[in-house]
Amino acid sequence: MSKFRKEDSKELPPISTASLPDIVFMILFFFMVSTTMREQELLVKVTVPQATELTKLEKKSLVSYIYIGTPQRQYQAKMGSASRIQLNDKFATVDDIPVFITAEREARDEAERPFMITSLKVDEFTEMGIVQDVKQELRKMAALHINYSARKVVERE
Amino acid sequence: MSRKLPEIPSASLADIAFMLLIFFLVTTTMDVDSGLERRLPQMPPEQEEPDDTPPIKERNVFAVLVNTNNQLMVEGEPMRVDDLREKAKEFLENPANDENLPEKKVEYVEFFGEIEIPKQPVISLRNDLGTQYGVYLRVQNELVAAINELRDKFAKKQFGKPYSSLEKAEQNAIRKIVPMKISEAEPKNVGGK
Numbered sequence: 481m482s483k484f485r486k487e488d489s490k491e492l493p494p495i496s497t498a499s500l501p502d503i504v505f506m507i508l509f510f511f512m513v514s515t516t517m518r519e520q521e522l523l524v525k526v527t528v529p530q531a532t533e534l535t536k537l538e539k540k541s542l543v544s545y546i547y548i549g550t551p552q553r554q555y556q557a558k559m560g561s562a563s564r565i566q567l568n569d570k571f572a573t574v575d576d577i578p579v580f581i582t583a584e585r586e587a588r589d590e591a592e593r594p595f596m597i598t599s600l601k602v603d604e605f606t607e608m609g610i611v612q613d614v615k616q617e618l619r620k621m622a623a624l625h626i627n628y629s630a631r632k633v634v635e636r637e
Numbered sequence: 638m639s640r641k642l643p644e645i646p647s648a649s650l651a652d653i654a655f656m657l658l659i660f661f662l663v664t665t666t667m668d669v670d671s672g673l674e675r676r677l678p679q680m681p682p683e684q685e686e687p688d689d690t691p692p693i694k695e696r697n698v699f700a701v702l703v704n705t706n707n708q709l710m711v712e713g714e715p716m717r718v719d720d721l722r723e724k725a726k727e728f729l730e731n732p733a734n735d736e737n738l739p740e741k742k743v744e745y746v747e748f749f750g751e752i753e754i755p756k757q758p759v760i761s762l763r764n765d766l767g768t769q770y771g772v773y774l775r776v777q778n779e780l781v782a783a784i785n786e787l788r789d790k791f792a793k794k795q796f797g798k799p800y801s802s803l804e805k806a807e808q809n810a811i812r813k814i815v816p817m818k819i820s821e822a823e824p825k826n827v828g829g830k
Contacts, residue, residue, distance in 0.1 A: 497648070497651065498647065500651040501647065501650040501651045501653075501654050504651055504654035504655055504658060505654050507658055508654055508657055508658045508661065511658065511661045511662060512661055528672070529770065529771040529774045529775065531672070531673050531774060531775070531778040532778060532782055533673060533778055533781040533782050533785055534671040534672060534673065535671065535672070535673070535674045536670070536671045537670040537671065537672065540670075543670070548770075597674075599670065599672060600672075602770050603770065604769065604771030604774075605769055605770070605771065606769070606770040607766065607767050607768065607769065607770070608764050608765065608766055608767070608768040608769070608770055608773055609766035609767065611770055611773075612764075612766065615677060618677060619677050619678070619679070619680045620680055622679070622680070623677075624676050624677040624678075624679065625674075625676055625677075626674075626675055626676070626677060627673065627674050627675070628672050628673040628674075628675065628774055628777070629670065629671075629672040630671065630672045630673055630774060630778070631671070632671070
């Protein structure tokens with residue numbers, strides 16, 4: 481008995497927690513770095529309409545965005561207040577869409593290309609004319625899989 | 638300088654770092670992009686091929702028109718968007734075998750056996766160039782909702798589960814009964830703007 485007791489009484493050296501902050505900081509930096517969002521600066525005002533039958537865009541890497549809306553106030557002097565298209569960080573016209581789609585395709589792996597989705601972020605009050613033109617261009621480029629961006633219906637009442 | 642400086646306690650450093658970590662974890666929940674998923678039709682080939690497909694019968698087409706004033710006309714009569722879903726469901730199902738609603742045919746469908754399904758119901762959507770996008774999307778949404786609700790109804794009846802939680806083969810069977818055929822005609826510029 482005494483043999484065991486002797487061992488028991490011997491204190492374990494406390495586990496050193498000195499490196500714990502370093503580990504946590506490492507995780508912290510990982511999250512800080514990996515979650516930098518590639519938020520595009522919006523040149524056009526876009527309030528997407530509401531809908532109920534939504535599907536989520538799962539794979540962000542396969543999505544290319546086309547924004548359509550009226551230019552933000554600071555650009556209105558130059559661009560006017562009619563609806564415009566924004567591709568990447570620039571104002572564009574319908575004629576720029578084939579180039580844009582080709583560039584988006586080039587940026588993806590060969591294997592991923594058939595699953596690419598074009599997300600149309602269009603303002604509610606845009607007239608269909610410009611949207612229709614964009615859709616025609618997409619059809620010509622065979623980028624047929626599209627997603628009309630929308631948000632969940634907020635119950636008013 | 639012989640006197641040692643007391644060491645700064647670093648025991649709380651971990652807690653501080655954890656707090657920061659949790660802050661970042663919580664705040665960087667990115668809002669998931671969502672939207673209405675649709676497929677555009679293929680571009681027709683350049684040269685005009687002789688059209689051998691027989692013309693679609695009037696009763697198999699559910700014509701939805703939206704004009705430049707965002708008014709809705711369905712099957713020749715004006716309608717509110719709120720009523721569109723029920724009307725579309727009635728069209729797709731044709732429960733009473735109405736003569737003005739789509740023809741049906743008896744076909745073998747997996748899991749269901751021989752059942753009557755509509756022959757080729759087509760929802761045709763036409764909008765004006767001046768139509769507001771919001772209204773257009775609402776109409777699309779109602780049509781997709783009608784189809785989804787019908788599919789869910791069949792799924793619940795046959796499998797006791799909603800459509801989304803079915804196996805692939807079961808989904809295909811239901812898709813055969815309730816197809817999603819929304820064709821969009823080239824828009825006309827009638828409103829003139």
